[in-house]
Amino acid sequence: MIATPPRLSEVCRFYSSNGTPGSDDIDLSDEETKRRLFNRLLYRSKQRGYLELDLILGKWVEDNIHSMDESGIKSLARVLDLENPDLWAWLSGQDTPPEVVSTNPVFLAVREKVSKNLDSYAAPETRAVPGQPWVRGWDDYKKGRDGPISGNQ
Numbered sequence: 001m002i003a004t005p006p007r008l009s010e011v012c013r014f015y016s017s018n019g020t021p022g023s024d025d026i027d028l029s030d031e032e033t034k035r036r037l038f039n040r041l042l043y044r045s046k047q048r049g050y051l052e053l054d055l056i057l058g059k060w061v062e063d064n065i066h067s068m069d070e071s072g073i074k075s076l077a078r079v080l081d082l083e084n085p086d087l088w089a090w091l092s093g094q095d096t097p098p099e100v101v102s103t104n105p106v107f108l109a110v111r112e113k114v115s116k117n118l119d120s121y122a123a124p125e126t127r128a129v130p131g132q133p134w135v136r137g138w139d140d141y142k143k144g145r146d147g148p149i150s151g152n153q
Contacts, residue, residue, distance in 0.1 A: 050084040
């Protein structure tokens with residue numbers, strides 16, 4: 001009898017096909033298991049493929065993961081499972097997050113960090129209106145008949 005290799009659909013967050021897909025069981029009792037889990041979460045936070053989120057989430061997770069308990073780790077995993085464009089829009093205030101996200105303690109902490117950084121480094125008049133998408137400062141597509149000769153003004 002030929003063994004069938006595991007399908008990709010059987011792989012879930014931190015578990016291989018040997019675990020129960022979709023379960024929220026996190027074992028922090030063994031130091032080696034804890035180290036592996038932290039490394040996976042740190043990697044997932046720094047390598048999302050969305051530069052802004054890589055920088056924000058990666059730094060936040062690096063600074064906070066070792067002080068988190070099991071419920072904090074579960075909350076972090078739920079944040080890391082969110083789609084990049086949605087997460088960025090919610091963190092940057094361009095869109096209102098759904099209730100399940102807005103009550104997540106990790107999401108709230110990261111959003112607070114983003115808000116503090118905006119308050120520290122960006123003047124209020126340079127920001128988009130809350131709930132509205134940000135506008136790019138440059139648009140290469142307006143170089144046509146109706147656009148300016150140079151620049152985007």
